[in-house]
Amino acid sequence: MTPWDGSFPFYPNVNAYFPFDTTQAAIISIFFSALATCIIILPGIRGRGRFFWFLRGITGLFIGAVVLMIQFTRNWESGWVTANTSYKSFSRALVNADIGLHIGLAGVNITLVGNPVNQVNETISYNEHFAWSFDADYDHSYSEGLEKGLPSPILYLAEKFSSQSPCGMHNQYRISGHYASLMLWMAFCTWLLSILLFSMPILLYGGYMLLLTAALMLFSLLFLFTVRNIPKCPIQFGPASLKTAYGGSFWLTLTTGLLCFLLGLGVIILSSAQPEKLKLLFNLDDRDGKGEAAERWEKSLLPTDASTSEQDLLTVPLSELCEVTVTKL
Numbered sequence: 302m303t304p305w306d307g308s309f310p311f312y313p314n315v316n317a318y319f320p321f322d323t324t325q326a327a328i329i330s331i332f333f334s335a336l337a338t339c340i341i342i343l344p345g346i347r348g349r350g351r352f353f354w355f356l357r358g359i360t361g362l363f364i365g366a367v368v369l370m371i372q373f374t375r376n377w378e379s380g381w382v383t384a385n386t387s388y389k390s391f392s393r394a395l396v397n398a399d400i401g402l403h404i405g406l407a408g409v410n411i412t413l414v415g416n417p418v419n420q421v422n423e424t425i426s427y428n429e430h431f432a433w434s435f436d437a438d439y440d441h442s443y444s445e446g447l448e449k450g451l452p453s454p455i456l457y458l459a460e461k462f463s464s465q466s467p468c469g470m471h472n473q474y475r476i477s478g479h480y481a482s483l484m485l486w487m488a489f490c491t492w493l494l495s496i497l498l499f500s501m502p503i504l505l506y507g508g509y510m511l512l513l514t515a516a517l518m519l520f521s522l523l524f525l526f527t528v529r530n531i532p533k534c535p536i537q538f539g540p541a542s543l544k545t546a547y548g549g550s551f552w553l554t555l556t557t558g559l560l561c562f563l564l565g566l567g568v569i570i571l572s573s574a575q576p577e578k579l580k581l582l583f584n585l586d587d588r589d590g591k592g593e594a595a596e597r598w599e600k601s602l603l604p605t606d607a608s609t610s611e612q613d614l615l616t617v618p619l620s621e622l623c624e625v626t627v628t629k630l
Contacts, residue, residue, distance in 0.1 A: 324373045332366040350584035357583075360564070361496055367557045368489045368518070372482060375405035375430070376548035377525060384538035387453050388421060396420045400454050400538065402545060406478040406485075408432035408439070409462050411455045427452060431459050433475040440464055454538065461534060468534035477528040484521035485554075488514045492561075502583055505572045511565030518558035522551065 339358040346354050381401045388396045397420070401412035408431050415425030429451060433439040443459050451459075464471045495510035529547070536543040571579040 325370050328366060328370045328373075332362050336362055346584075353582050353584060357499070360560075361492075361499075364514070364557055364561060365489070365492050365496075367553060368485060368492055368514075371550045371554055372406065372485055374550040375403045375408070375410045377406060377550045378404040378529070378545045379548040380543050380545035382538060382541050382543040383416065384541035386538045388423075388425070389450075390453055390456075394421050396425060398425055398454065400458070400543060402458055402536070402543060403548070404474060404545065405550075406482045407434040408437070409459070409474075411458045413452055413454055425452075427455060429455050429459070431462065433462075433471065433478070435479070439471065439475075458536065458543075461536060466534075470533060473528045473531055477524040481521040481524045484517045484524070488517035488521070491517065495565075499583065502585065504568060504579055504583060508565045508568030508572065511561050511568065513565075515558045515561035515565060518554055518561065522554055522558070525551065 336359070339355065339362075343351060343355055379402060381399060383397070383399050385395050385397050386400070388394055388398075396415055398413055398415045401410075401414075403410040403412070411427075411429050411431070413425060413427040418424055418426055429446065431439055431442045431446070440463055443456075443463050446456060446459060460466055461468055462471050462474065491510050491514040495507045495514060498504075498507035498510060568579065571582075
C-alpha cells in the first residue's frame, strides 16, 4: 500500500468524479468577458438604439458560445443506473453504486459513484474518459484501463465501445461524432461570417449566413439521430439495465439551431418586405438621417451657377438703379 501513498497498488491514478470540464469553463469565461465589454460601452450608445444593440450583442454571443462549447461537452447521450455490482475482478464483494454513461463527440465518459462513497474500505468515485478522436486510440486507452485495474463496471462499459466488441458500436459512434463535429466547426465559421456581415452592414447576406449556420447545426444532429436508432447491445448490471437518452448538449444544439433559423428567416423577410424596420433594428436610420443632412449642407456650400447670376443681374428693374451725376471740372 505504500508505493502509491496509501492507495491499493492495483488502483493508481484514480480520476475522481468532477461534473464540469475546464475547457467549457474557459470558453464561458471568454464570452462572459466579451459580454462585460458590451455592457461597459453600452452607455455610450444614444437613444432607442441602445436596447437593440444590446439585444443583438447578447444573441450573437450566446449563439457563438453554444456552437463552440458543445464541441467539448460529453453529454450528447447519457444514462444512469443504480445497481449492486461487483467492484473488482476475481472478487465476490458487491457494492451499491451509481453508474453513468456519457457519450460525446470525441469519446465516452464512464462514472462510478458509490452509495455511500466509502465502501469496502475504499472511496468509490471514478470518472474515466476513453477518447476515439483522430489523434486518440480507444483500444489503447482501454488496455491502459485494464493494466491500471479499473473497477469492473467501468471496464464492462468501456469494452462495449471497443473496436473488438461484437456490438459494433465503436465505428457507429466514432464516425457520427466526427461528422457532427465537422458540421459544428463549419457552423462556427458561418456564425463569424454573419457577425462580420451584420457589422459592415450587409444585412441580407448576414441573414443567409444565419440560415446556413442553422442548417449545419441541424445536420450535425441528424448524424447523431441516425446512430441513435441503430440497435445496440443491452447493458445489464444484474437485474438493472442501463439505457441512454439524448443529453443536454443535443437539446441545446437543437434549440440554438432553431433560433438561428428564425433569426435568419426574419432578417430575410424584413429585408424584402419592410427594410425600414430592419434598419431600425440595426440602428441604421440615424446614419441615413445624418447622411441626408450632410448632403444638404454640402449643396448649400456649392457656388451658384454663373449663368444664373448673370441672368439675375440683367433682370434688375431700372427703378432700382442708382442715379449718377456728372460734374464738369
